Amino acid sequence: MKYAVISCIHGNYEALNAVLLDIDRQRVDQIYCLGDLVGYGPYPNAVVEMIRSLDIPTCQGCWDEDIVMGLNACECSYPSQLAEKRGRRAHEWTNRVLHPEVRDYLAQLPMTLRQGNLCFVHGSPNSQHEYLLPSMHGFAALERVLAAQAEVLFCGHTHIPYVRYLREGKIRVQHRGETPQEFQATVKMIVNAGSVGEPRHGRPNATYVIYDTDTQEVTLREVPYDYQKTCAAILEQGLPPIFAWRLARGMEFAERADDPHHVCQR
Amino acid sequence: MIAHWAILSGIEGNLRALEAVLRDLQRQRPPITTLYVLGDIIGLKGENDAVVQRLQMPDLEPLEPQICIGWWEEQCFNLFGVGISGEVPELIAQQGEAAVGRLWESISRSSVQWLRSLPFGFHELDCLLVHGSPVSASEVLTPATSPVVLCDRLIRADANQLFCGRSGELFDCWIRAEALTSEVKTLDGREEQTFDLSQRRLIGVGSVGRQPSMASYVLYQPGNNQLKQCFVRY
Numbered sequence: 001m002k003y004a005v006i007s008c009i010h011g012n013y014e015a016l017n018a019v020l021l022d023i024d025r026q027r028v029d030q031i032y033c034l035g036d037l038v039g040y041g042p043y044p045n046a047v048v049e050m051i052r053s054l055d056i057p058t059c060q061g062c063w064d065e066d067i068v069m070g071l072n073a074c075e076c077s078y079p080s081q082l083a084e085k086r087g088r089r090a091h092e093w094t095n096r097v098l099h100p101e102v103r104d105y106l107a108q109l110p111m112t113l114r115q116g117n118l119c120f121v122h123g124s125p126n127s128q129h130e131y132l133l134p135s136m137h138g139f140a141a142l143e144r145v146l147a148a149q150a151e152v153l154f155c156g157h158t159h160i161p162y163v164r165y166l167r168e169g170k171i172r173v174q175h176r177g178e179t180p181q182e183f184q185a186t187v188k189m190i191v192n193a194g195s196v197g198e199p200r201h202g203r204p205n206a207t208y209v210i211y212d213t214d215t216q217e218v219t220l221r222e223v224p225y226d227y228q229k230t231c232a233a234i235l236e237q238g239l240p241p242i243f244a245w246r247l248a249r250g251m252e253f254a255e256r257a258d259d260p261h262h263v264c265q266r
Numbered sequence: 267m268i269a270h271w272a273i274l275s276g277i278e279g280n281l282r283a284l285e286a287v288l289r290d291l292q293r294q295r296p297p298i299t300t301l302y303v304l305g306d307i308i309g310l311k312g313e314n315d316a317v318v319q320r321l322q323m324p325d326l327e328p329l330e331p332q333i334c335i336g337w338w339e340e341q342c343f344n345l346f347g348v349g350i351s352g353e354v355p356e357l358i359a360q361q362g363e364a365a366v367g368r369l370w371e372s373i374s375r376s377s378v379q380w381l382r383s384l385p386f387g388f389h390e391l392d393c394l395l396v397h398g399s400p401v402s403a404s405e406v407l408t409p410a411t412s413p414v415v416l417c418d419r420l421i422r423a424d425a426n427q428l429f430c431g432r433s434g435e436l437f438d439c440w441i442r443a444e445a446l447t448s449e450v451k452t453l454d455g456r457e458e459q460t461f462d463l464s465q466r467r468l469i470g471v472g473s474v475g476r477q478p479s480m481a482s483y484v485l486y487q488p489g490n491n492q493l494k495q496c497f498v499r500y
Contacts, residue, residue, distance in 0.1 A: 138446040138461030143418035162452045169446035171413040171463075176438040183413040185446075201453055220453050 002027065005120070005193040006208040007034035007156025008061065009051075011041025011094070012197025012247075015206040016050060018225030019196050026210055026221075032113060034156040034193055035061025035122040037106065038094050040243050041197050042233035048102045059120055060109035062128040062157065067094055068107040083253075086240040093239055112148070116213075119150035123157040132190055134162045142166050145188040152189040152211070159252070161194030161207045163218040191218050197230075203250040270294070272329070273302045273471045274483040275397060275431025278309025278338065279372065280475025281316045286500030287474050287481050291329070294485060301329035302388065304431040304471060305336020305397030307381070310361065310368055311475045318377040335384045336397035337404055337432060338369075345369055346378050356404060391488050394425035398432040406432045407468060409439040417443045420466040427467045427491075429484075434473035436482050436495045441466050469493060 004023040009016050023031060033056045038044035040063075051058055111128065113120040124130035125148040132144060132155050141164065145153045169185035194207030201207060204227045210219040231244035246253040272291050277284050291298050307321065308314040321331060341357040343349030345366065357365055386403070387396030399405040400422040407419060407430050420428055420441060443463035450457050472482030472495065485494040 134450040134452070134457075137421050137463075138448040138459070139414065139417040139443050139463055140421050141448070142446065143414045146412070146414050160452070162450055164451075165447075165449040167447045167449070169414070169443070171417055171441065171443040173409060173413050173416065174440045175409040181413070185414065207453070218451075220451070222453055 001029045001213045003115075003118075003211045003213070004028040004031045004208060005034065005154050005191065005211065006031065006196050007122070007193040008036040008159055008195035008198055009033075009041075009047050010036055010039050010063070010195070010197040011044040011047055012206075012230050013041075013043035013046045013050070014227070014230045015197045015223075015225050016047055018223050019206050019208055020050075020054075022221060022223045023208070028210060031056045032115075032120050032154065033058035034120055034154060035059050035109065035128070036063045036156065037061065038067055038098065039063030040090050040239070041230065042237045042239060044094050044097065045099050045102050047197075048105055052105060057113050057120075058109055059113050059122055060106065060111055060128060061122040063094075064106040064109060065128055066091060067098060068103060086242060089240055090243070093237065114150075117151035118154065118211075118213075119148035119152070120154045121148065122155065124155060125153070128157070131158050132192065133158060134164055134192075138166055139169060139171075141190060142169050142185055142188060145190060146185075150188075152191060154191045154193060154209075154211075156193045156195065158192055159195035159198055159200035160192065161201065161209055161220045162192045163209070163220065164190040164192075166190070189216075189218075194220070198247060199250045200252045201250055204248055205250065267299055268296045269299050269488050270296045271300045271302060271486045271488065272298045272483060273304065273395065273429055273486060274474050275304035275336065275471050276306045276309075276434050276473030276476045277303070277317055278306055278311040278473075278475040279314040279317050280309075280311040281313045281320060283311075283475040283481045283498075283500055284317055284320060286498050287483055288326075290496065290498045298329055298485070301326065301331045302395050302429070303331060303333040304387070304395055304429065305334050305403060306338045306431065306473075307333065307336070308342060308373060308377075309338045309475065310365060310372065314373040315377050318373075318380060322380070332388055332395075333384050334387045334395070334397060335381065335403060339381050339384070340403050342369060342373060342378060343382060346375070348378065348382055389425065392426040393429060393488065394423040394427070395429040397430065399430060400428075403432070408433045408435060408470065409437050409468070413441065413443075416441050416468060417463055420463065420468070425466075427469060427486075429469045429471055429486075431471045431473065433470055434476045435470045436472040436484065437468070437470035438493055438495070439468050441468060
């Protein structure tokens with residue numbers, strides 16, 4: 001079986017269309033989506049309608065959750081207070097334009113999807129807000145895969161695609177006065193699907209992944225699209241112009257030095 | 267003066283057990299320099315308000331009591347509407363429906379307010395002292411917990427010694443992880459890294475008030491890493 005896994009579309013209909021076209025050419029058997037259908041981008045309703053019309057199994061992202069539950073960005077990604085203010089503006093705009101049936105759809109999305117020994121989440125098995133960065137301590141990363149009771153854990157949320165193989169983990173536990181117990185982990189994999197609509201890998205192209213269950217091969221896909229159309233729509237809708245600026249560059253933008261004491265609101 | 271810590275948890279409102287342990291602490295040599303109480307001060311084992319007041323009494327001053335919240339305090343906060351959730355499903359699941367009314371009746375608002383001011387835990391020297399785990403006050407860690415979970419909690423703790431009290435058990439166990447190879451492939455390249463975790467220690471500090479007639483706690487000397495498990499009949 002060949003799976004395409006997409007994530008973090010963020011209301012970018014142009015990028016979604018380009019990625020779906022690319023997926024079509026790759027002849028995959030099934031598409032999975034890891035959430036964050038809305039937020040930042042100018043076409044949240046159209047994106048959700050497209051995902052629904054194609055019946056793509058989707059789990060709930062942090063933006064989807066926040067739109068349904070109210071802004072609740074615990075362990076949030078905002079690296080500065082200014083970034084948080086922009087995020088709040090985007091949240092308010094999305095909240096205003098979202099159709100009721102789209103909101104209902106986002107509300108019923110599951111946190112986790114499973115297919116055999118594969119598990120699909122937005123952030124991590126613990127939370128939609130937790131980042132599984134490729135630099136995370138290897139044993140902590142291994143714990144997330146085991147917590148998901150999976151061999152391969154698919155996640156998004158970081159907006160940068162990667163595949164991480166965790167091999168030969170060995171742990172020794174010795175209780176006072178007893179013989180040490182040894183634990184050995186088999187190979188596990190974390191696959192980050194990147195971002196369709198708000199990539200941050202340094203180029204404006206949309207990213208997603210393909211996983212082949214027969215060969216266990218992961219292909220990271222990068223798809224060019226007309227990002228300037230989306231940038232123009234961001235400006236037209238009155239969303240923060242910095243969203244267009246960073247979309248055109250494929251990067252996060254933050255004023256770290258201005259706000260060293262940023263504290264999450266929750 | 268040699269640093270000598272007494273670390274307790276799980277008083278659960280059992281004033282008699284607490285008094286017995288406090289008397290035992292007076293006898294310890296070298297003298298106790300710091301008293302840590304890792305949550306579950308209150309519970310359904312007796313007099314919650316009396317225990318709260320006892321822990322604030324001036325005669326404990328030389329011991330510099332350092333007190334953090336536990337599972338019971340979190341249930342209490344939720345019950346009194348000052349917690350993260352306004353509901354108490356864990357309390358009902360673990361203690362039954364009747365526990366809700368009993369806990370409500372057993373503690374004054376002023377005690378709840380005082381408990382609310384307590385921290386989640388303490389990071390001292392290379393030790394983390396919490397009720398459950400770095401993840402939550404509810405989480406039970408024991409030597410039987412999955413080794414990978416133990417590794418993760420020790421990484422999160424960012425400490426060599428993790429003291430916890432949720433299980434109510436006394437234990438002293440060492441965890442060492444080695445040889446995990448991580449290979450990361452991105453759109454721009456490939457990187458391989460090896461991870462290990464130097465030997466860390468997970469310590470269960472027992473329970474003062476949970477078991478009738480028998481209290482337990484630990485003594486720890488950070489200077490030489492010595493741990494002593496103590497039992498007190500009362």
